[in-house]
Amino acid sequence: xxxxxxxxxxxxxxxxxxxxxxxxxxxxxxxxxxxxxxxxxxxxxxxxxxxxxxxxxxxxxxxxxxxxxxxxxxxxxxxxxxxxxxxxxxxxxxxxxxxxxxxxxxxxxxxxxxxxxxxxxxxxxxxxxxxxxxxxxxxxxxxxxxxxxxxxxxxxxxxxxxxxxxxxxxxxxxxxxxxxxxxxxxxxxxxxxxxxxxxxxxxxxx
Amino acid sequence: xxxxxxxxxxxxxxxxxxxxxxxxxxxxxxxxxxxxxxxxxxxxxxxxxxxxxxxxxxxxxxxxxxxxxxxxxxxxxxxxxxxxxxxxxxxxxxxxxxxxxxxxxxxxxxxxxxxxxxxxxxxxxxxxxxxxxxxxxxxxxxxxxxxxxxxxxxxxxxxxxxxxxxxxxxxxxxxxxxxxxxxxxxxxxxxxxxxxxxxxxxxxxx
Numbered sequence: 001x002x003x004x005x006x007x008x009x010x011x012x013x014x015x016x017x018x019x020x021x022x023x024x025x026x027x028x029x030x031x032x033x034x035x036x037x038x039x040x041x042x043x044x045x046x047x048x049x050x051x052x053x054x055x056x057x058x059x060x061x062x063x064x065x066x067x068x069x070x071x072x073x074x075x076x077x078x079x080x081x082x083x084x085x086x087x088x089x090x091x092x093x094x095x096x097x098x099x100x101x102x103x104x105x106x107x108x109x110x111x112x113x114x115x116x117x118x119x120x121x122x123x124x125x126x127x128x129x130x131x132x133x134x135x136x137x138x139x140x141x142x143x144x145x146x147x148x149x150x151x152x153x154x155x156x157x158x159x160x161x162x163x164x165x166x167x168x169x170x171x172x173x174x175x176x177x178x179x180x181x182x183x184x185x186x187x188x189x190x191x192x193x194x195x196x197x198x199x200x201x202x203x204x205x206x
Numbered sequence: 207x208x209x210x211x212x213x214x215x216x217x218x219x220x221x222x223x224x225x226x227x228x229x230x231x232x233x234x235x236x237x238x239x240x241x242x243x244x245x246x247x248x249x250x251x252x253x254x255x256x257x258x259x260x261x262x263x264x265x266x267x268x269x270x271x272x273x274x275x276x277x278x279x280x281x282x283x284x285x286x287x288x289x290x291x292x293x294x295x296x297x298x299x300x301x302x303x304x305x306x307x308x309x310x311x312x313x314x315x316x317x318x319x320x321x322x323x324x325x326x327x328x329x330x331x332x333x334x335x336x337x338x339x340x341x342x343x344x345x346x347x348x349x350x351x352x353x354x355x356x357x358x359x360x361x362x363x364x365x366x367x368x369x370x371x372x373x374x375x376x377x378x379x380x381x382x383x384x385x386x387x388x389x390x391x392x393x394x395x396x397x398x399x400x401x402x403x404x405x406x407x408x409x410x411x412x
Contacts, residue, residue: 120385171379173328173377173379174389177386178384179385180383180384181382181385189410193402193403194403196403196406197403204391
């Protein structure tokens with residue numbers, strides 16, 4: 001069984017890249033399917049599950065230390081419960097024994113013993129803004145400044161969750177096998193290149 | 207003309223990877239040749255040129271600011287002179303108009319207008335220690351702790367020089383097209399995969 005995991009900066013196109021790579025290689029693809037499975041098992045609203053897991057679930061509390069104000073981050077109980085359920089769903093996917101691409105959710109760390117090929121996807125700020133603009137629903141009327149703040153908040157939550165769960169640094173090159181910058185690529189061509197790269201990786205491990 | 211630039215963490219094997227990619231693609235390869243050219247033009251000792259450019263040339267001075275001690279970094283004059291000469295040598299290489307791989311020296315930023323394909327090479331600490339041990343000369347008797355300190359110092363100098371010259375962050379995924387972690391790869395197989403990836407990049411730009 002070959003597993004590819006895709007971690008990504010918000011707005012970098014990691015999800016599209018992962019889908020295209022799965023299509024090229026004929027792998028199964030898991031993304032929002034994971035959220036649906038958790039919602040179904042727990043009886044919770046899928047939007048609540050997604051929002052809590054992906055973007056929020058952290059709260060900062062101010063504390064005084066040595067006469068200076070600092071802030072301490074806490075993860076709320078809903079998020080912890082959902083992370084446990086998410087881990088089980090991801091282990092269940094792996095137990096199917098089929099080649100797959102899994103988007104986000106620290107699947108690379110959860111499935112470490114199965115040696116997934118782990119990819120991190122980034123892009124520079126301007127490319128991410130352009131991408132978000134192109135995909136925005138009609139009702140999203142954020143300014144560039146608000147959009148950048150949203151990106152940073154989501155990436156910060158992802159980083160915190162990863163570091164809490166895995167002890168490895170989110171977005172740091174040493175935490176992944178391959179890191180690609182989508183900024184100057186046509187996504188179709190990039191997916192083809194990543195697919196070949198991943199295949200060559202799996203060949204050396206076969 | 208196709209240019210591949212390779213930036214790397216000390217001990218990651220970036221140099222070997224770059225050489226192998228150049229051999230596979232039939233590209234010219236520039237590394238210590240750049241140091242030799244500077245030494246020849248300036249009449250300086252090649253070891254002095256290499257040490258000043260690669261590893262040192264920065265000095266920290268303590269300053270008091272708001273009642274707290276900080277340190278400010280200065281680049282010495284020899285290093286600034288040599289960086290100017292290095293830039294000219296790298297521009298001279300590009301002026302030859304031949305496909306090439308250039309190791310380090312911020313060639314990606316210097317040759318930005320020629321759209322090089324830029325790679326960053328990293329590896330985790332243990333892999334880098336093992337690599338340095340395997341390549342160490344008989345007279346190198348550093349402990350692991352000393353070796354890690356040496357790695358960090360060299361990487362810090364590289365980071366500072368890059369940020370000073372280019373304003374882009376050394377080792378950050380957004381600063382390069384592709385970032386590879388050599389840790390779990392056989393270097394020959396990785397070079398083959400990187401060569402294919404780079405070729406696919408150049409095809410989209412042709």
